Amino acid sequence: MRACLYFQVHQPFRIKKNYSVFDIGKNNDYFDEQLNASLLQKVASKSYIPANALLLKLLQKHEELKLSFSITGTALDQFMMFCPEVLHGFQALCDTGRVEFLNETYYHSLAFLFDRQEFDEQVEMHSRCIKKLFGQKPKVFRNTELIYNNSLAEHVKKMGFKAVLSEGAEKVLGWRSPNFVYASPSGISLLMKNYKLSDDIAFRFSDKKWSEYPLSSEKFANWVCNAGGDLVNLFLDYETFGEHQWAESGIFRFLEKLPKELIKNKVSFVTPSELISLPAKDVVDVPNFVSWADVERDLSAWMGNKMQQAALAKLYALKQHVPKESIGDWRMLSTSDHFYYMCTKWFADGDVHKYFNPYDSPYDCFISFMNAMNDLALRAKVSELGSKTTEQWVRV
Amino acid sequence: MNVLMFGWEFPPYKTGGLGTACYGLTKGLSQQGIDVTFVVPFDSEDVSPAFVKLVGVKMLGVKSLLSPYQTGKQYCSVKNKRSVYGCDLFAEVDRYAVEASKLMNSSFDVIHAHDWMTYRAGILAKKRFKKPFIAHIHATEYDRTAGHPDLLIVEREAEGLRCADFVVANSYRLKEEVMRFYNIPGRKIVVVHWAIDHDDPASNVVHVPGWKEKTVLFLGRITVQKGPDYFVELASKVLNYCNNVRFVMAGSGDMLPSVISKSIECGLSDKMVFTGLLAGGDVHKAFSMADLFVMPSVSEPFGLVALESIKNGTPCIISKQSGVSEVLHHCFKVDFWDVDKMANIIISALSNKEVLDEMRARSFEEVERMTLDIPAKKIINLYNKVVSG
Structure with a gap:
């Protein structure tokens, strides 16, 4: 049995809560530097810094261990601005030679759904950034929030990627196990998240009502060993360690013992690019978009309501008019988190949408976003942002 | 379960949210099989009570000039036109309490009074019939005056809250106020958020x-x-x-x-x-x-x-x-x-x-989803608790 450990690292540039209609035309400083810095420093001290230190220790101790990360451009930018120690930690991991970095859109955006040219540019920006900071040229692609369908696979294959990550949801796999490498209809390798085992750590680890609580490394390693198939893809938000699951829950002790227990169970470690050589078990046809968000595992977390749809449609209508010197601001507005914060279905879904969410409500987020975007439209000398709807924009 | 309830407004005679709230509460209670006798201070020279038909709810009117959200000064300006009523607001509140208690018999299990004007009536009924008394508070004098209270009203409010076996507050914020301004222990205060009538x-x-x-x-x-x-x-x-x-x-x-x-x-x-x-x-x-x-x-x-x-x-x-x-x-x-x-x-x-x-x-x-049975059930739980001692 093989285990592929992959961690997602992302922080957005949050828009000022109080960016108001009275700022339009007067103030183009949209992003809340103070808040972003303090949130980043908080999550760095609770999660990124101790987790990096622990993983470095583990890589030094177990020469079998291999890991992979995808770190967004907006997170990397903020590490450099507010907490360089975190970046140095990732670089130290990279220096072991056993850590692989994946490619995604620099701004953690939904560009693939709306604007393929913009998508290509953001992917290219991210690739250059990874090369510069870590000296690697990524071969494997992961789209924002594991948003995936056949056309994404086909598109990134043309861009030269060898494999792409996806959510191993039942609605995609049916009766098939996520523990194999699959192929898309266009022929690129598909790595499917084992969401049951991944979520045991990410969501259930500290849930005292869970029948398996407390989760020990021994028990978990045993589950991985006996999961069946060729490999287990454990895809997790990196903030799971220390932020979503607090240090007090024992999550770091769990992580510390995990490699040893997996090795004891004869589980070897692989990175995504090493899995490309495994033969594909089957072709998986995914005509509709899937993601790793919420219970629906679709696009509704970002574009399920009219506010989200209006904000996205207008943002992408604006792009072609934005002057070069303002494109950075436009791109920071394209980060998917802004739309995630506008989601109104969180009562049924629990609290996930509230992580790092500074707004009092989805409505307040929408208002700040629209005001910032209207200021940008003014700078772009656009008076009307068009009436094209999200459905007309999104090519499935 | 029979409840004797004192209020100071009830639809269609109302000027504020209290009447709507009382209507919603009694409707919710009656739907849960509770019998309510509701006593109101209607000025029968202005209106003839044509009571809303609710199963299990009986209305009793006491002739009075009291009206909701009244201040002492406002009472006097109404009072000047009439003669049989109390000489000031507080005397009228006391007269209402005595008149109301004359209408009662002891066939109820619990007394429930809404806001300070009716607390005296509640206290009187508690003493006379030895039944538990619940003081329901919708707003404190500090709320109504944005921090410039009439101290005589504060005194009446305090008296009612202290004499009550339990206090019902409409929100956590109100509960905290009652604890802070009136020194009522938190364990004596139950929070019941309102709901609305969806049949309107x-x-x-x-x-x-x-x-x-x-x-x-x-x-x-x-x-x-x-x-x-x-x-x-x-x-x-x-x-x-x-x-x-x-x-x-x-x-x-x-x-x-x-x-x-x-x-x-x-x-x-x-x-x-x-x-x-x-x-x-x-x-x-x-x-x-x-x-x-x-x-x-x-x-x-x-x-x-x-x-x-x-x-x-x-x-x-x-x-x-x-x-x-x-x-x-x-x-x-x-x-x-x-x-x-x-x-x-x-x-x-x-x-x-x-x-x-x-x-x-x-x-x-x-x-x-905020239906009338939700507050009604919370209040019934409280009734059961006070009745069983």
């Missing part, structure tokens, strides 16, 4: 305003507690920025003259509409014609009017200083003094209609 047929009224501009509504007593002056400031700020909005102020109260003159001073006379006190269907019309409802209350123990607005399809901006903000999510919440933020919300929301469409749909679903 008048809430399907559709009314289109006679103007093209967007409409922003204030609806409530025009008194310091409700923050009407902030609404005028808000109107001025918004109209300074854009011209396509009208502000409607519905309600009456002691601050109406000053609010009208302030609006004229600010040059808002052609953009601000005053309706005076609205009754029945007109309330629904006002909600129906508005694009946004604003409740800038300085201190609002609950704020049932926000739920009524949503029920009528009008999204809300509510003050964070309100009890309803503890249970309502799909709305804008602001500090009552944050006029800039309210103005930003109004201008932004009126120019991006998606936000109001979404909020309208989501808040309606949320309020649909």
